[in-house]
Every structure is written in structure tokens, then in C-alpha cells.
Amino acid sequence: MLVTCFVGLSAWQVDRAQHKNDVAASSGVDELKDFNDVMDAQAPMPGILADQRVSLSGHWIPEAQIVIPGRIQNDESGYWVVTMFAPDGGHLGEGVEAANADEKxxxxxxxxGFTTDEDTAMTSEARDGQVELTARIGxxxxxxxGNDLPEGQVHTVSTSQIINMFPDLLTYSGFLIPEKATGAAAxxxxxxxxxxxxxxxxxxGGFDLQSAVYALEWIxxxxxxxxxxxxxxxxxxLRRRLGEDSQDSAKTVEYVVVKPAGDATIDPEVMSGLTGLPAHRHGGAKPGKKRSKTADTRNTDTSTTGGN
Known part of the structure; x- marks a missing residue:
């Protein structure tokens, strides 16, 4: 039963590896939603909002810009240029309070955008004016x-770092990658x-390697x-074959017959086997000194004659 369970879990992981993105496709992330309806400032972002398409309008804050090195696009390493954008109607999350929020x-x-040239990334500026964006939430x-980086560069799009760099801003637990930008200041x-x-x-889409590894582990x-x-x-x-299936199994008992029933004396050969002493020590005849009946008869006759 345990093996069947493991094999079933492996099959589930294989199915997950093949259809990982079906869930995302069916969760409505491709449906265009109003940014302010799904995102709150200074509040955690639900995981289901990752890759959600949103529309919003607002303006750039050109002086609040960071450059992120080590990004790959079309197999080339380069830089992201990330600029803060103030959305129209932006608001804090319900119950969220921030110090001096009215002044921020x-x-x-x-x-x-992306560029392979560091100078282009560092000198690029957003224009002033109204902008309308259609974007995905990351x-x-x-x-x-990032102490090893030049001023104005950081390794990641991190809210905590952005707040430290631009203390007059309140931000979100996410960032935007535009699909389309319109307006004079696009x-x-x-x-x-x-x-x-x-x-x-x-x-x-495609095959998810992590789920495939989990499937192999279950196998x-x-x-x-x-x-x-x-x-x-x-x-x-083996225990059953060797008779060891029970600690209380009976042990074979060997008996030695010392003398048959009815005999008055113990067989010297038997006693020799028990004591290890020669048989003649127990009344048996010494080896090579058998007495014949003829000798016994002669002895008897001699004894009788001598008596006369």
C-alpha cells in the first residue's frame, strides 16, 4: 500500500510538471484589471497577483530611478532601468498607517527598459507628463x-532598498513590466x-524540472x-527454515543409557565414555590380557589338588 502511495505521488508530480502553467492560465491573470482595484501600497501582495495584467495612469518620478545590473535579455547581459511611477488614485492598504503619509x-x-550599455542606463531619464500604462505585475x-556597485545601482528590485534610497516615497510589494505605454511621456x-x-x-509552459525531480524522488x-x-x-x-521463529522453541535433549533396566552393574565401556577413563578402571578387562576358560579351569584344578 505504501509503494502504491509513493507511485501515485510520483505520477501526480509528473502531471504537475507537464501542466504547471495551466493553473496560472486559468486564474484570470490575462484579464485586464484596474491597478487600484488589486494593489494596495504598503501592504503584502497576494501571490495570485503575480503576472496579473493591469491598467493605470500617472506620471514618472524621474529623480527616483535605479539601475539593476546582471539582467539577461536575448542571451545578452545588461541593465534594467527602473523608475518610480506615481499612479493616479494610489492608496494605502486597509488599516495600514505610515508616518507622515500625507507628505509622501x-x-x-x-x-x-533594458540596455547592454552602462552609460546609457545611468543617463536615461523619464519624461515629465501624463502616462497610461498596460503592464504585468512582478x-x-x-x-x-550592493556595496560593490556604483551609486544608483542595486542588485534587485527590492522595496526595502527603494524606501531607503527614496525616503519620501511609499511603495508597493511588487513592480510593473509594461506591455504598452502611451502619452507624451511614455x-x-x-x-x-x-x-x-x-x-x-x-x-x-513546458516541462517543470523541479516537479520532475520530485517525481523521481517518490520513485x-x-x-x-x-x-x-x-x-x-x-x-x-530464514527464521522459519532454521526453526528460530520463536524464542521459546523446544531444544533437543540427548539421553545416555548408562545401564539397561534390570542389570545390576554398569557397562564399563559406557562409564569410560562418560568419565574419559579407561574401561578397565571401571571393572573392564585390560587390553591384551583376556583370560580364557581353559586357564580358569587349570587354576581351579591346581587349587583343588593343592588342597588335598
Whole structure:
């Protein structure tokens, strides 16, 4: 039964590996939703919002910009240019309080583009003006210490790092990768920047290697269970064959007949076997000195004659 369970779990992981993205496709992330209906500032972002398509309008905050090295696009290593964007109607999460919130601007990081040239990344600026975006939500990344980087560069799109760099902002637990930007100040994929594909932070189908590894592990567990079962069965068989299946099994008792019933004396040969002493020590004849009946008769006659 345990083996059957393991094999079933392995089959489930294989199915998961083949259809990992079916869940995402059916969760409605491709449906365009209003940004302010799904995102709250200074609040955790539910995992189901990853890759959600949203629409919003607002304006760039050009002075609040970071550059992230080590990004790959079209098999080339380069830089992301990420600029803070203030959405119209942005609001804090329900019950969330922030110090001096009225004096701060709510903004979200937006990936404006990619370039392989560091100077282009560092000098690129967003324009002033109204912008309308259609974008996908990417989950915020964890902070990584960047003391080895030039000023203005960080390793990840991290909320905690952004807040430290721009203390006058309140932000979100996520960032945006634009599909489309319209308006006089669009500034996405312009001025030497290439637009970043919205599929960057999500899987596009295919076989999921992690689930495949889990499936293989369950098969290994099933093989181990079969091996243990075989060993137990083998040990039990050997115990039964050797008569060791019970600690209280009867032991064979050997008896030695010292003298047959009715005899008055004990056979010297038997006593010799018990004591290890020669048989003649127990009344038996000495080797090589058998007395014949003739000798006994002569002795008797001599004794009788001498008596006369």
C-alpha cells in the first residue's frame, strides 16, 4: 500500500510538471484589471497577483530611478532601468498607517527598459507628463547587499532598498513590466532602451524540472520500500527454515543409557565414555590380557589338588 502511495505521488508530480502553467492560465491573470482595484501600497501582495495584467495612469518620478545590473535579455547581459511611477488614485492598504503619509508620494517601480550599455542606463531619464500604462505585475525581489556597485545601482528590485534610497516615497510589494505605454511621456523602450518582455518573471509552459525531480524522488522512495519489504520477508523465511521463529522453541535433549533396566552393574565401556577413563578402571578387562576358560579351569584344578 505504501509503494502504491509513493507511485501515485510520483505520477501526480509528473502531471504537475507537464501542466504547471495551466493553473496560472486559468486564474484570470490575462484579464485586464484596474491597478487600484488589486494593489494596495504598503501592504503584502497576494501571490495570485503575480503576472496579473493591469491598467493605470500617472506620471514618472524621474529623480527616483535605479539601475539593476546582471539582467539577461536575448542571451545578452545588461541593465534594467527602473523608475518610480506615481499612479493616479494610489492608496494605502486597509488599516495600514505610515508616518507622515500625507507628505509622501505613493509610487511603484516600473521597468522602463533594458540596455547592454552602462552609460546609457545611468543617463536615461523619464519624461515629465501624463502616462497610461498596460503592464504585468512582478513579485518584488529580495534585497541583496550592493556595496560593490556604483551609486544608483542595486542588485534587485527590492522595496526595502527603494524606501531607503527614496525616503519620501511609499511603495508597493511588487513592480510593473509594461506591455504598452502611451502619452507624451511614455518613456518605455525609448532613448536607447529596449522594452523588457512581460514574460520575464513567469514561465511560458513546458516541462517543470523541479516537479520532475520530485517525481523521481517518490520513485526512489517506492524502491526503498520494496527493498525493505523484501528484506523483512527474506529474514522471516530464514527464521522459519532454521526453526528460530520463536524464542521459546523446544531444544533437543540427548539421553545416555548408562545401564539397561534390570542389570545390576554398569557397562564399563559406557562409564569410560562418560568419565574419559579407561574401561578397565571401571571393572573392564585390560587390553591384551583376556583370560580364557581353559586357564580358569587349570587354576581351579591346581587349587583343588593343592588342597588335598
Amino acid at each position: 508620494t505613493i509610487a511603484i517601480p516600473v521597468v522602463r 513579485p518584488i525581489e529580495g534585497p541583496v547587499e 518613456s518605455v523602450g525609448t532613448d536607447g532602451l529596449a522594452q523588457v518582455p512581460t514574460t520575464t518573471t513567469r514561465d511560458e 526512489i522512495f517506492a524502491a526503498m520500500a520494496l527493498y525493505m519489504w523484501f528484506q523483512l520477508l527474506r529474514d522471516d523465511y
